[in-house]
Amino acid sequence: MNRMMTAALAALLALSPVAGLRAQGTWPDRPIRMIVPFPPGGGTDAIARIVAAHLQGALGQPVTVENRSGGSGVIGTEAVARAAPDGYTLAMTASGPMTILPQMMENAPYHPVRSFAHVALPSVTPLFLVVRPAMPARTLAEFVELARGRQGRMNYCSIGVASPSHLSAEIFLRAFGLAMEHIPHRGSAPALTDTIAGNCDMLFDSGSSAAPQVRQGALRALGVSAARRLPAFPDVPTIAEGGAAGYETSTWSAVIAPAGTPAPIVERLNAEIRRLAATPAERERVSSQGGLPVDLSPAEFTRFLEREIENWGRVIRAGNMRLE
Numbered sequence: 474m475n476r477m478m479t480a481a482l483a484a485l486l487a488l489s490p491v492a493g494l495r496a497q498g499t500w501p502d503r504p505i506r507m508i509v510p511f512p513p514g515g516g517t518d519a520i521a522r523i524v525a526a527h528l529q530g531a532l533g534q535p536v537t538v539e540n541r542s543g544g545s546g547v548i549g550t551e552a553v554a555r556a557a558p559d560g561y562t563l564a565m566t567a568s569g570p571m572t573i574l575p576q577m578m579e580n581a582p583y584h585p586v587r588s589f590a591h592v593a594l595p596s597v598t599p600l601f602l603v604v605r606p607a608m609p610a611r612t613l614a615e616f617v618e619l620a621r622g623r624q625g626r627m628n629y630c631s632i633g634v635a636s637p638s639h640l641s642a643e644i645f646l647r648a649f650g651l652a653m654e655h656i657p658h659r660g661s662a663p664a665l666t667d668t669i670a671g672n673c674d675m676l677f678d679s680g681s682s683a684a685p686q687v688r689q690g691a692l693r694a695l696g697v698s699a700a701r702r703l704p705a706f707p708d709v710p711t712i713a714e715g716g717a718a719g720y721e722t723s724t725w726s727a728v729i730a731p732a733g734t735p736a737p738i739v740e741r742l743n744a745e746i747r748r749l750a751a752t753p754a755e756r757e758r759v760s761s762q763g764g765l766p767v768d769l770s771p772a773e774f775t776r777f778l779e780r781e782i783e784n785w786g787r788v789i790r791a792g793n794m795r796l797e
Contacts, residue, residue, distance in 0.1 A: 500560050500738055504535040507728075508564040510549025512542045515632065515661030516681030517726040520595065521565035523758075524728065527749040528742070538565075542659055545633030546570030547582065550729075554583035558733035563592065563742070568724045569636035572781040576789050577635050577796045585782060590739050591774040592728040593746035595755075598764040599699035599723050600641050601683040602712065603692040605671050613695045613715035616675075620651045628654040630664045630673035632682075635796060637724040638664070640788060641677040641698055647792075648717035668692060679724045680763030698722040703763040725767075727774065743771050 505528070509521045518540065525536040541549035550570040556562035575581035583589070602613070610616035620627050629646075631639035634657045646653060656673060658664040661682040668676040669691050676683075677698070684706075686692040696712040697703055700721045712720040728746060730739060749755055750766055759766050769777060788794075 500735075500741075501532050501534040503561065504537060505532070505561050505563060506537050506539050508549045508553055508562065508566075509538055509540050510542060510544075510546040510552075510564065510566055510570060511540065511632075512660040512662055513540050516598070516679045517565055517567045517661075519681060520726045523755070524565060524595070524746060524749065528745055531745045531748075544570075545574060545636055545657070545659075547574055547578075551582045553729060553731055554588040556731045558590070558731040558735075560730065560734055560738035560742075562731065564729050565726055566729055567636075567726050568781060568785075569633060569638075571727070571729075571778065572785045573637065573640060573789070574635045574796070576782070576786050577794055579796075585778060586775065588732050590730040590732055590734040591771050591778060592730055592739055593743045593771070594725060594727040594767050594769050594774045594777060595746060595750045596759045596764040596766050597723050597725045598679045598681055598759075598762065599697050599703065600637060600677045600679055601687065601694045601709070601763070602645070602696040602698070603668060603676050603678065603683050603687065603694050604674065605668060606690060606693050607671065608674070608693065610695070611693070613710060613712070616695050617649050617651070617715070620649075620653065620674075625652045625654075627674040628656050629675040629677075630656045630658055630667055631676070632661045632664045632678060633657055633659060635794075637722060637785075638677045638679075640785065640794075641722040642675065643792065643794075644720065644722065644788065645677070645712060645717065648712075648720060665692070681726075684762040697763065699763070705761050705763055739771050 507521055507525050509518050511517050521538050525538050529536040547570050550566045553564040571585045575585050610619045629642050661678055664676055667673045687694045694709045696715055697709050698712055747768055756766050
């Protein structure tokens with residue numbers, strides 16, 4: 474009887490995630506890649522490189538950032554969904570390809586909840602409404618008045634179709650009854666470049682990308698999508714203050730892994746990223762860009778994601794928004 478119980482216990486242990494981790498050696502024992510589904514130079518890419526550098530030091534293995542852009546973030550995010558769930562492929566993805574795009578596509582190539590292990594969410598960031606410094610409108614009210622006088626003859630850029638940048642602008646236009654041409658870009662860096670160059674009349678972008686340009690004077694911030702003014706930018710009014718009652722949107726970048734990644738690996742990564750996010754230097758960096766630090770377990774991140782999907786889903790359904 475004792476031999477039978479021992480054999481049964483051994484069989485159960487062989488099926489456990491911890492045993493699976495032992496079977497593949499001490500993780501990590503080789504380099505890890507972190508896919509960023511956007512071009513270099515944007516906010517998600519910048520955060521990925523900070524997190525990758527921290528993980529490399531903490532785990533003792535190289536963590537390389539691989540930019541795989543296209544499809545407004547879908548191509549790189551799908552690559553992670555299809556990767557082996559062994560802890561050696563991660564992604565620093567964003568709210569667009571995780572909460573918006575799958576709800577607007579006829580046949581999304583992944584499910585934002587079921588296709589991934591949700592590792593860590595370091596921070597949440599409101600978006601800035603930015604314009605070029607030469608824009609004749611110097612306040613949000615003046616910009617709205619200018620756009621009303623040029624209905625259909627102004628444009629706005631976004632960091633990609635169906636991104637928070639895109640939908641935040643659409644909600645803004647509807648709130649004020651404005652019409653503008655949409656010019657989507659493949660990421661934050663090219664959208665910012667085009668706005669600075671004067672090819673875009675308006676851009677909604679995350680603070681992690683736009684704030685440095687605002688501080689340098691390359692762009693002017695007319696409003697922020699937060700519910701309250703940001704301590705780091707007290708002179709930038711909320712869009713709700715400008716007349717769009719209840720207006721509030723945000724974006725975020727987060728680490729994910731393929732579904733089925735062993736729980737001990739997910740928990741180790743989560744602990745290391747939360748440790749980084751809690752450092753005074755990182756909290757100051759996030760705050761200086763108008764962001765809000767977040768401290769969530771993998772399970773709490775999943776619940777946050779489900780709420781985000783529902784919140785953006787209401788906007789998408791109300792506007793009957795679909796991707797062709």
